[in-house]
Amino acid sequence: MIKYINCNILTENGWIENSSFCTKNGKFLNIDKDIECDNVIDFKGHYVLPGIIDIHGDSFERCMTPRPGVHLPLKSAIYENDNYLLTAGITTFFYSITDSFEGGLRSRQNAKEMIEFITSNELKCRSLIHIRHEVANTKNFEELLQWIKDGKIELLSINDHLPRLEDAKKLQRYKNGIKRRMVMSEEEIENFIDSLQDERIVGEKQIEQLISYAKKYNIPLASHDDDSEEKVNTSIQRGVKIAEFPMDKECAKLHKKSDIFTLFGAPNLIRGGSHVGALGAFDAAKVGLLDILCSDYHYPSLFLSPFKIESLELENLEQAWKRISLFPAKAVGMDNKIGSIKDEKEADFLVLDSLQGELNSIKKVYIQGEERLKL
CATH class of the missing domain: 3.20.20.140 (Metal-dependent hydrolases)
Structure with missing residues (x-):
């Protein structure tokens, strides 16, 4: 399991600010839940949106x-x-x-x-x-x-x-x-x-x-x-x-x-x-x-x-x-x-460093919890 911290997450119900989520076996888990995990990645305030x-x-x-x-x-x-x-x-x-x-x-x-x-x-x-x-x-x-x-x-x-x-x-x-x-x-x-x-x-x-x-x-x-x-x-x-x-x-x-x-x-x-x-x-x-x-x-x-x-x-x-x-x-x-960030769905998501609507704001792309693109 991997835990991603310090990020703003766009869910079906709106933004969850300064939160965290996990992925395991290619799926989302523990969205906005404070759990212990040995493998942690800090997103440093970036924005996480559905793929x-x-x-x-x-x-x-x-x-x-x-x-x-x-x-x-x-x-x-x-x-x-x-x-x-x-x-x-x-x-x-x-x-x-x-x-x-x-x-x-x-x-x-x-x-x-x-x-x-x-x-x-x-x-x-x-x-x-x-x-x-x-x-x-x-x-x-x-x-x-x-x-x-x-x-x-x-x-x-x-x-x-x-x-x-x-x-x-x-x-x-x-x-x-x-x-x-x-x-x-x-x-x-x-x-x-x-x-x-x-x-x-x-x-x-x-x-x-x-x-x-x-x-x-x-x-x-x-x-x-x-x-x-x-x-x-x-x-x-x-x-x-x-x-x-x-x-x-x-x-x-x-x-x-x-x-x-x-x-x-x-x-x-x-x-x-x-x-x-x-x-x-x-x-x-x-x-x-x-x-x-x-x-x-x-x-x-x-x-x-x-x-x-x-x-x-x-x-x-x-x-x-x-x-x-x-x-x-x-x-x-x-x-x-697929289609949203929700527990048990496929972990497809984008990591943006801003919400200015510029293509170069995309920093990472994940599909089934695997990093497929890093810019």
Whole structure:
């Protein structure tokens, strides 16, 4: 057992100042209890906060493909990403892997290789799999079902990023995105999109079977970019637990009314708005429609976001921190193990030397009671 003394601890019920806690076998024990211990570490007045849980992040793609057409070895890319996560204070990370109809970075083959590597290697950060399945990706569907059967997936979201030909705005946005991931001419992209339109019909039928598998194996389900009452109602009928990036207030309200967690990107909050013109995280938070924040495409923003919320006078740091720790744990059904500093929970925590909201205030990161990062 190790006892940590002279620290300020953020618990579910608020701060405990100038206190102590212990860890044993990777779990918290004796929080704010004066007990004897031979192995003592003095935190010298520093702040101890729950580790950050990121249930939607894909910044690892830039480690794998830093430029269009440039692909780096998977092993070195994942190890690089693992270090990035720790420096941002993230202790539990859901690799949000896109299972798409695209080739290359977001292909089924790349998803397969990533899953195999992540699940068979010991990474510093607790690493789980979030599959972002694209409706129009219909080939080798049984392989996706097998991943669920084998317990390789911890979170499943249903995505439909294939633009319809009549939607000029979404069509152009998708073209811009695919150019960042792949080397294709304008004509090749247009032919590619056109050839996939009928796959959505097949994919919609497959989705129902996929959802039944998720329910059978207790995999939490997320919707993505719901932008109409019809889509929200479909999500509700499917038993969705998390609404990723509801596109407007009306959709977010409908999700909240059905006790579905609403998730927004931390970069959205830090930047001051959505980069695609959707409902902003700040506007959602102002009216009580923001439950969870995720890194989306920028890990450091997640650490910075609770301090930003406090500075905007939306709520205090104690409550805001739950949006990156306890609430995401609740959304994926893991709050009995992680998400807060509490006796018998996994000892995942950060040690900060100040509460100024600067990334360099992180001095140590612990996961299951083991020091994984020291700065």
